[in-house]
Amino acid sequence: NRTRTLFACLSLIVIVACGATMAWAGSSDVLAEVRLKPSSKIEKAAGIWVDGQYLGYLKEMKGSKKILLLPGRHQLTARLTGYLDFETEFDVAAGQTREVRVAMRENLTATYPDPKDMARVKLKVEPSRAAVFVNDRYVGHVDQFRGFRKSLGLKPGNYKIHITLPGYQPFDTEITLLKQQKYAIETTLQKGGTERQPLLSERNEPSEPVAEAR
Numbered sequence: 001n002r003t004r005t006l007f008a009c010l011s012l013i014v015i016v017a018c019g020a021t022m023a024w025a026g027s028s029d030v031l032a033e034v035r036l037k038p039s040s041k042i043e044k045a046a047g048i049w050v051d052g053q054y055l056g057y058l059k060e061m062k063g064s065k066k067i068l069l070l071p072g073r074h075q076l077t078a079r080l081t082g083y084l085d086f087e088t089e090f091d092v093a094a095g096q097t098r099e100v101r102v103a104m105r106e107n108l109t110a111t112y113p114d115p116k117d118m119a120r121v122k123l124k125v126e127p128s129r130a131a132v133f134v135n136d137r138y139v140g141h142v143d144q145f146r147g148f149r150k151s152l153g154l155k156p157g158n159y160k161i162h163i164t165l166p167g168y169q170p171f172d173t174e175i176t177l178l179k180q181q182k183y184a185i186e187t188t189l190q191k192g193g194t195e196r197q198p199l200l201s202e203r204n205e206p207s208e209p210v211a212e213a214r
Contacts, residue, residue: 031068032092039103046078057141078102113155119177120151124186130165
C-alpha cells in the first residue's frame with residue numbers, strides 16, 4: 001500500500017502540539033476543517049487515525065490541534081480498548097467545516113487480564129498525549145496510565161512497548177512482566193525525527209484487549 005501511504009502523507013495536514021504546523025498547501029483557504037463529535041464521554045479517549053495516520057486522541061482534536069485536510073475523500077478510524085473499531089469515510093471541500101460524529105460500540109466478546117495475576121505498568125512519559133502500543137496494538141494514550149491507580153494492566157509475559165506522537169521521535173522498549181509485578185516506564189520523547197507514524201493495519205481486527213486501564 002505504498003501508493004495509499006504516500007497519498008495519506010500528502011493529503012493529511014494536521015495542526016500539532018505547541019501550535020506547530022505541518023504545512024503543505026500555500027493557503028489555508030484550500031483546507032477543510034474536520035470537527036469530531038463524540039456520542040458520549042467514552043469516545044473522548046479514543047485514538048484517531050485519518051487515512052491511516054495516527055493523529056492523537058479525540059478529546060484533543062480541536063483548537064491548536066484541530067484537523068485540517070485537503071479536499072477529497074478521507075477515511076477516519078477511532079480505536080479504544082474494549083470497543084469495536086469505528087470507521088467512516090467522508091468527503092470535504094476547500095474551506096469547508098465538516099462535523100463527523102464518532103460512536104463506539106462495546107466489544108461484547110472482549111476479555112481482560114485476571115486481576116489476581118495481572119501486572120501493572122505505570123507510565124510517566126512526556127508529552128502525556130502520546131499514543132501507547134503494546135505488541136503493535138493501540139491501547140490508549142499516556143495520560144490514561146499515569147500512576148499505579150491508572151496503570152496499564154497486563155497479563156504476565158513478554159511485551160514490546162511503543163510510544164509515539166507526531167513531531168517526536170518514538171520510544172521503544174521490551175519488558176518481561178511477572179504476576180502482580182509493578183513496573184514503571186519514565187521517559188521524555190525528543191522532538192524531531194522523520195518516522196512514519198503507525199498505520200492502522202487493514203487486517204487489524206477487534207480482538208481481545210491485551211491491557212486494562214484502571
